[in-house]
Amino acid sequence: VQNTFTVTFEDYETVVGIGATMNDAVANAKALIREIVVGAVTAVTEDNPMLFWYYGYGYSFSYYQGTDANGNAACLIAEITITINIDKNSYTDMSDVANKYNQLAIAVNEFEVNGISRYEKVKSINDSLCDMITYPEVQGYFSDGSPFYGPMAHQPTGALLNGLAVCEGYAEAFKLICDREG
Numbered sequence: 231v232q233n234t235f236t237v238t239f240e241d242y243e244t245v246v247g248i249g250a251t252m253n254d255a256v257a258n259a260k261a262l263i264r265e266i267v268v269g270a271v272t273a274v275t276e277d278n279p280m281l282f283w284y285y286g287y288g289y290s291f292s293y294y295q296g297t298d299a300n301g302n303a304a305c306l307i308a309e310i311t312i313t314i315n316i317d318k319n320s321y322t323d324m325s326d327v328a329n330k331y332n333q334l335a336i337a338v339n340e341f342e343v344n345g346i347s348r349y350e351k352v353k354s355i356n357d358s359l360c361d362m363i364t365y366p367e368v369q370g371y372f373s374d375g376s377p378f379y380g381p382m383a384h385q386p387t388g389a390l391l392n393g394l395a396v397c398e399g400y401a402e403a404f405k406l407i408c409d410r411e412g
Contacts, residue, residue, distance in 0.1 A: 247305035248298055256293070259305035263291055267312060279402035282334070282385035283327040285317035320381035330387050337390040338406045355407050359389065359400060366394040 247259025267289050275284050294306040321327045344354040366388075368377040379396055382388035389395035389403035 246298075246307065248302050249305075250302065252295055252303040252305070255295075255303040255305040259291075259293060259307060263289070263307065263310060267310065271312065271314075279386045279406050280331065280334070281314070282382075282387050282402065283316050283321050283330070284314055285319075286315045288313045288315070317381075317385075319378070320385065320387070330391070333391055334387050334406075338386075338410055341390070341407050341410075343407065343411055351411055352408070355404060355411070359403060359407075362393050363389050363395050363400055363403075364393060365396060 247255040247257065247262060249255035249258050267287075271287050275281050289310060289312045291310045292308045294308055296304040296306050298304045316324065316327060321330065341355075342358070343351050345351045366379045366383050369380045370378045372378055380388075380394065382392060382399070383394060383396050384398040385395070386399060386402040386406055388399040390406075395403070
C-alpha cells in the first residue's frame with residue numbers, strides 16, 4: 231500500500247498548455263491537469279473500495295518550457311505526482327492501513343456466499359451483510375455540520391471488520407464481495 235503515485239509522460243506533448251506568454255501556458259496546463267487528475271482520482275477511488283483509507287489528495291507537476299508551431303508559449307508536462315491522503319480519523323499511518331488492508335482482504339476471501347444462480351448469490355451476500363452490520367450512532371459533528379459516525383463507518387473495513395457501517399460502508403463491502411464472485 232502506497233500513498234504517492236507518479237505518472238511520467240514519455241511523449242512530452244501528451245498534456246500541454248498553450249498561451250501568449252509562458253505564464254498563460256502554465257495556467258492553461260494547470261487547468262487541464264486539474265481536470266485530468268480530478269477525473270482519474272475519482273474514477274479510481276470510486277471503483278476500488280480497497281482504497282478505503284483514501285481521504286482527499288494533492289498533486290504537483292513538472293514541465294518543460296517550449297513553443298508550438300505557431301510560436302506560442304507551450305508548457306510540456308513531464309511528470310504528475312499524485313499524493314493520496316490517509317483518513318486520519320480512522321488510521322494512524324500507512325502501516326496501520328496495510329494491517330487493515332490485509333485484514334479486509336482476509337474477510338472478503340472468507341466471506342461465505344451461498345447459491346448457484348446470480349440472484350441467489352447476490353441475495354446471500356445482501357442477507358449476510360444485513361445480519362452482520364449495524365448502523366452506528368452519531369458520535370459528533372464535523373465543522374460543516376455533517377455527522378461523524380465514527381472511524382471506518384463509510385468504509386468496507388467498518389462493515390466487514392467492525393460490523394458498524396453507514397450505507398457507503400455497506401455498499402463498498404457488497405461490491406468487494408460481488409467482485410470476488412465475478
